[in-house]
Structure formats: C-alpha cells, structure tokens
Amino acid sequence: MSRVCLPLTAPTLEENRRIVEAQRPYLDLVELQADTLDPAELPSLGRFPSLVGLPAALTARRPADGGRFGGSEAERRRILARAAGGYAYVELEEDVADPVLEKSLREGGCRIIRSFHDLEATPADLAGRLARLARREDEIPKAAVMVRGVADLEPLLGAFEGLEGRRKILLGLGPFGACTRILAGRLGSWLTVAAPPGEEPAAAEPDPRLLHDLYRFKELGRQTPVYGVIGNPIAHSRSPEIHNRGYQALGMPGVYLPFLVDDAPAFLGLAPRLGVRGLSVTIPYKQAVLAALAGRDEAVEAVGACNTAIHGAGGWYGTNTDVEGFLAPLRRQAPEVLRPGARATVVGAGGAARAVVYALRRAGVEVLVLNRTPSRAAALAGRFGAGHAGLDRRGLEAMAGYRDLVVQSTPAGMEPQEQSDPVAGYRFQGSEVVYDLVYRPHWTALLRRAARAGCRTVHGIDMLQAQAEAQFRLFTGSDYPHLPGAGDSRYNPPRQL
C-alpha cells in the first residue's frame, strides 16, 4: 500500500496548518517546503510537526530540484538540520554528502529520503540511478522525473519493474506522468504526491480527497485491474467519474484513469505494464489506435473508428460502443424514429457522425448528411447509401424531407462555442426528435430552440452514459449499477431550459 503525501507551499505555518486540517482524513504525511516559507517563519518551523499531528517531511529545494531556495548552501543545510527532533523525514539530494548533518538527523529520529530530480526528462538509466541512490539501508531513495510523453513512460516503467519489491519513491512529473502517481500503490512507489486542494479538483491531477473518493487510492494493489481513457486533451473527461462510481457501487476492484497520450499505438504497447486491461478511446485517437489492434469487430470495420480497446491473450481487440451508446437513449425515449423508413438528418461528417449514420442505416432509417465541408458529407453518405448536402441554404431546405429525427454531431454548441447553432436557419415544426451529441452544456443552443418549438430532445450526456455503460459491461462482465445522480438524464432531471 502506498501513502498520500501533501506538499505544503503556503508562506506561513498557520496557513499550512489550515490546509492540512481540511485534508487530514485523506493524508498519511505532509511535506513542508521550507523554500516557500516566509523567512520570518523559519525560526519556528521545528514546531510544525506537533502543530499538525501528522508525520512530516522537511524539504528546502534548490531551483534545479524544482524549489525556490535562494540562499547559500550552508544556510540551506542549517534549515534542514532543524528536522531533527520532530520531523519524521528529511529530504537530502543525491549530491549532498555531509556526514555531520546526516548523523545529527539520524540521531534526532529523522529518516533520510535521498532524492534526485530531473525536471526536463526521464533519464534512460533511471532504474540504475535509483538503485544506487541510497547510501545506507535506512535511507529511502526517491526519483522525481519529468515525463514528456509516452516515450518517457518506458524507462519509468522499467525502473518500477527493475526495482520491484524494493522500497522507493518514484514519481512521474507533469500531465503525462500523472498516471504513475495515481497508480503508486499498484506500481510500487512508497508514497505519492497529491495535488494541492483547489476549488475544482481535476481527475487528471487529483488532490488528496479525490485520490481517496474517486480512485480509492488505499485499495490499489499489485492485482487491481486498471482501465482508463486515452485522449489529448483529457483533463475534463467525465469517464473516470462514471466508471469509478460503477466499481465502487458494485464493490468490485478496479480503477479507471484519464491517460494523457501523445502517441496512441505506443501507449497501447505499454499499457499492459501499467496493469491496463481496457481502454476507452477519445478525440483524437479513434482512428490512430486501429494500427495497434490485433482484432476488431464489425462496428469498427464499418465506422472506421474504435472507441473501446480490450486487452486479452492475443493483444488488443477493438470495438465501438458509440454505436450502441447513440442508439440506447433513442430506444428508450423515441423508438419510433428507429423504424425502417423513418427519415433523419445528421449534421456533421466526423467520427461521431460515422457511428450515427452506420447505426441509423443499419436500422433501415433514410439519412441525409449535412456538413460544413460538403465533400466530407458526400464521402460519408456514399459509404452508407445516404443523401448529402452542404451546411447551407440548400442543405437546410433538404431537411424538410428528413425530419423525424435531427442529430447534431459537430462540436458547434459545445463549450466554449455555446452560442453556436449549426442549423440556425432551419425552422423546427415541433414534431422532430432532436438529438445533440454535445454533452457540455446539457442544453445547447440548438436543443433550447428545439424544445421551445415543442420538439422532444435527447441529450449528449445520455449517449455518453450509454456508451460508457456498454464499455463497463465489456471491461467487467457486469451491468452498470443504477446510480441516482449519475450523469444520465434518466437519473438527473434535465436542468432548466
């Protein structure tokens, strides 16, 4: 089991004490960073551990190690010497060789964490360097290294694997390294460093409470199945919340992470070493992952995009739950528009539109594709036997013949383009079912306009939830639990228009 450490960077001891108080239930230890303290506070720093009543580590980092200490090395060591007699840990860097200081720290009951930082990259020889770091048995070796992209995960995972079973602190820095910090307990790091608590904690950089509530950090062990979503950007994905709540409600082991990725096929190659068994795939990788799949189903073949990859003995197998995710809310809310011969307009000709058109044509629905770039509308329509036009006056007029269902599948209307309505020139009759794939905001400008005209509306969050539930079944073999308050508007009455 790994530990949660919160670095403290407020300028006063009292401010730091208050931060600790608010996070106390989720913390195992705290790290007071003396280089960020107001100089007037330094004489009192010895009393901080008793002030907070938690094991504390003292650090005073130089800029080269990611800190702000601006004084002389002699001053820095005088500050670190105060760790003796109260602090459980003190951090001394690789290059510090000071037998007098080290002896007095040990005699004062303080354990030495021997560290090196690489703020630029993950060194290729990380495992060897970390193995040689500790000078004595009782020191804890620590490396904190910048992960610039998927390629840097290779030496980082090599170090975890090479030093398996040995006590170490190993932290991947930056957004590409965040997954190694969340998975500290599974990979074998003695502690992890939580993000400072903020007003809106991000799943990609969890604070102590989120590590506990969302990821069940203390329950993560060597055998915990890992799942996640790959994309770029990924910080605002709703999927970690949906999947992790499902595992928790069913009491099953499992953790689901957002993985920021810059090379999807390379990440699929490495992911099993992180314990990953299944991945959701989002923008911009739904096509890029195809190259890394050992097998794929008919939906992937037809749509030309994969949003779900499952790892098994034969490698990665791809499927596409966007198709089922799109259909499920319609089957519940407006099944009559899925009858053979029903007529639908699909706005957009990107990846999501391909899944929509495939799903509708398979149900026997006649489809008109409208797109800003008419040639892409023609290409998509040609593939599935649909009509097509540009997103212009002629296209809007053609909608009159395809209006049982109107599906919006472009990012227009999504934050930050909330005012955008790609078919603003079309006048709703009130009989259309209008389905917007955008899920943030819940009420897009298009859906608001449609509802005011008397149309029934279907919201993107329902598709998101349904495609996630289909993934959940594929990943775990269990049905997603019914959870009040889940993102789906079945559980969440739609907010005001």
Ligand code: NAP
């Ligand atoms: P994509 O492959 O990049 O395709 C984007 C499509 O939108 C293209 O047809 C593009 O037209 C069109 N477009 C972009 N900006 C536009 C604008 N301002 N006005 C009119 N058309 C515009 O993206 P995608 O993967 O299909 O995703 C599209 C949207 O669906 C995203 O907002 C995504 O979040 C949402 N989505 C939701 C779910 C869900 O579960 N709710 C699932 C998948 C996707 P051009 O061809 O002219 O560039």
